[in-house]
Amino acid sequence: MSPRRIVLAAIILIGFSRCCDATQIVVVVAHDGIVVASDSKQRERSGSDLGVSPEPANKVIIMNDLAAVAVVGTGNMRFTRAAEVVYSFDSMALLDGIKHSLPANAPISLIESVIVDKLKSTMDSLSPYVANGFFNKQNAPEGDIVDFVLIGYERRIPTVLNIRVECDWDTRKIATPIVESMNPLPNRPVDSNILFFGRSLSILNAADPASAERKAATERYPGAISGLDVSRTSRAVSSTEGLGIAADLIRLEAEFGSEYVGPPINIVVLSTTDAPRVSVLAK
Secondary structure: OOHHHHHHHHHHOOOEEEEEEEOEEEEEEEOOEEEEEEOOOEEEEEOOEEEEOOOOOOOEEEEEOOEEEEEEEEEEEEEEEOOEEEEEEEHHHHHHHHHHHOOOOOOHHHHHHHHHHHHHHHHHHHHHHHHHOOOOOOOOOOOOOEEEEEEEEEOOEEEEEEEEEOEEOOOOEEOOOEEEEEEOOOOOOOOOEEEEEEOOHHHHHOOOOOOHHHHHHHHHOHHHHHHHHHHHHOOOOOHHHHHHHHHHHHHHHHHHOOOOOOOOEEEEEEOOOOOOEEEEEOO
16 A cells, blocks of 8 residues: 555544644833743644633743744644544644754754744644645634744844744645744834734724723723833833733733633743743733
């Protein structure tokens, strides 16, 4: 039997799939650091059933003193045939392996290159399940299959890259990883930016003065109002102010989208002068 027919025969016998996806990341580029905040809720899908995983998710891994990666989209995925795991993908395990394979002072450009290569290899292994239709739009996370947000300093410049993998479900083909530069941006100070990844509907709605989200932000989440001001005016902020902005933006999203976003809030602050600072807010 040909290798391809063996693969397809194996897929036919698979009766269970499991996929967990992560939902909310906020990045604040400040004049003295970069704040990365994430919620901890992850949704778990088994076949076509979707629920909330009881285990909180760690969505940010520190790569070195100047770089971190946040995970949006698929956190982990496992396909089994009877008791045998036939395909497994774990975002944090992949990133941890990359971290320990690199020199301690690896620049953003090198980390990016290795992530792209590893994702290509991993997605090549997933492609037969997509081509056969076993892994499809109904049992995949919303949006891209994987989004890795690479954050840090390249030659002391705050840099944010979105490395993502999308799938054309109609043709059943996974695309080559795409790298998008999110910071620095033309005509904007390099130390003034706020970026949202994953579930951000309520944050976007808060820009409307007449919305319920804006009313909630005004009454309960002053950091969210400051964040909207920074986005509009390019006003520079400190990492201390950035921490409050990021946390309140996630709190706002959690209030209106609790099915998708929830505490605790994990925060990492990167800078060119100090070791990464990690904190956890219960709510």
